[in-house]
Amino acid sequence: MKIGELAKRCGLSVHTIRYYERIGLLPMADRDQSSHRDYDDAILTWIGFLTRLKTTGMPIRDMLRYARLRQQGSETAGERRQLLEHHRQQVRAHVAGLQESLLVLDAKIAGYAAPQLKGQNHE
Amino acid sequence: MKIGELAKRCGLSVHTIRYYERIGLLPMADRDQSSHRDYDDAILTWIGFLTRLKTTGMPIRDMLRYARLRQQGSETAGERRQLLEHHRQQVRAHVAGLQESLLVLDAKIAGYAAPQLKGQNHE
DNA sequence: CCTTGACTTCGAGTGCGCTCGAAGTCCTAG
DNA sequence: CTAGGACTTCGAGCGCACTCGAAGTCAAGG
Numbered sequence: 001m002k003i004g005e006l007a008k009r010c011g012l013s014v015h016t017i018r019y020y021e022r023i024g025l026l027p028m029a030d031r032d033q034s035s036h037r038d039y040d041d042a043i044l045t046w047i048g049f050l051t052r053l054k055t056t057g058m059p060i061r062d063m064l065r066y067a068r069l070r071q072q073g074s075e076t077a078g079e080r081r082q083l084l085e086h087h088r089q090q091v092r093a094h095v096a097g098l099q100e101s102l103l104v105l106d107a108k109i110a111g112y113a114a115p116q117l118k119g120q121n122h123e
Numbered sequence: 124m125k126i127g128e129l130a131k132r133c134g135l136s137v138h139t140i141r142y143y144e145r146i147g148l149l150p151m152a153d154r155d156q157s158s159h160r161d162y163d164d165a166i167l168t169w170i171g172f173l174t175r176l177k178t179t180g181m182p183i184r185d186m187l188r189y190a191r192l193r194q195q196g197s198e199t200a201g202e203r204r205q206l207l208e209h210h211r212q213q214v215r216a217h218v219a220g221l222q223e224s225l226l227v228l229d230a231k232i233a234g235y236a237a238p239q240l241k242g243q244n245h246e
Numbered sequence: 247c248c249t250t251g252a253c254t255t256c257g258a259g260t261g262c263g264c265t266c267g268a269a270g271t272c273c274t275a276g
Numbered sequence: 277c278t279a280g281g282a283c284t285t286c287g288a289g290c291g292c293a294c295t296c297g298a299a300g301t302c303a304a305g306g
Contacts, residue, residue, distance in 0.1 A: 004252065014253090015295055023293095034302055036253050049231075056224045060293065081235035088228045091221055098218050101179045105211045108172075112204035127282065137283090138265055146263095157272055159283050183263070 001039040003029075010047040025050060025060070025067050056091045124162040126152075133170040148173060148183070148190050179214045 007014045020026045021037075026047070029037035053063050066083055069076040130137045143149045144160075149170070152160035176186050189206055192199035 002253075013295080016293090018255090019294065034253075036302090052224055052227055054293095056221060056228070077235055081232060084228060084232050084235070088225065088232065091225055091228065095218055095221050095225070098179060098214055098221075101175055102211065102214055102218070104175055105179070105207060105214065109204060109207050109211065112200055112207070125283075136265080139263090141285090142264065157283075159272090 001041070002032075003037045003039070006037075006039045006043065006047075010044055011051070012047065020050075023060070024064055027071065053087070056087070057094060058087055058090075062087070124164070125155075126160045126162070129160075129162045129166065129170075133167055134174070135170065143173075146183070147187055150194065176210070179210070180217060181210055181213075185210070 001009075003014050003017055007017060010017075012020070017026065021029060026043070029039060029043075032038040050063055050067075053066070054060075062083070066080060069080045069083070124132075126137050126140055130140060133140075135143070140149065144152060149166070152162060152166075155161040173186055173190075176189070177183075185206070189203060192203045192206070
């Protein structure tokens, strides 16, 4: 698979894929006879996971750390697990915060929805 | 209240407060005889709400839109309500996405936590 | 043969949200 | 009188994560 097709299939732009390779998030791609990048379907799994980390708010530097551990092989499994557990905690905390904010938002909207009440000042 | 104290009480930096005023998120502050900004406690409520919008992922340009409507008075209440309802939907969707990701993360961690199983490839 | 279009590298540019520093003013305490 | 510290404006700089454009190479189709 060439980079254009990979881009279509994973949802990243061609530019972004090359950028990710440059910074080390993606392994150096194999090349075909024209030195065009030639990808295996397996990369889709990895990009999918990276995307998952990204959408849950992990900064690139942390994804990078995970990516490097992964390249070092199975003896880093413990460290990778730790990293993911830590991240999971972050995400849980973030979700909890958002849910609290949703309550505030609900209350605020309820205030706007009750214009018949005097004393609503919408501050 | 001067800007330094406000900063302490609202959690923004002095620099950020001035920045927010500059871009229109905060109203032009009243000045004392030394042309230092002089704040009323009421500003804390507004900053608190802005912070809530920020932590729920609203971009500054949208906060700005809300802030401008607010300054235009009560006839914009409907539009403000709409804006908040739209934002609430965004936040709900975001929470749902995060919760789905948490399941994926759980599964991934469970894979690391079961090293006795052959065939775990941690991809 | 020639055009088309997808690929290549490289470095510069973008948008967001701050963050900082310089240079100056002004009040207060010693 | 003076030193300190908090304030003022202004514009520049930063970190993040891309995003883009120029200039070139290469293979396939008409």
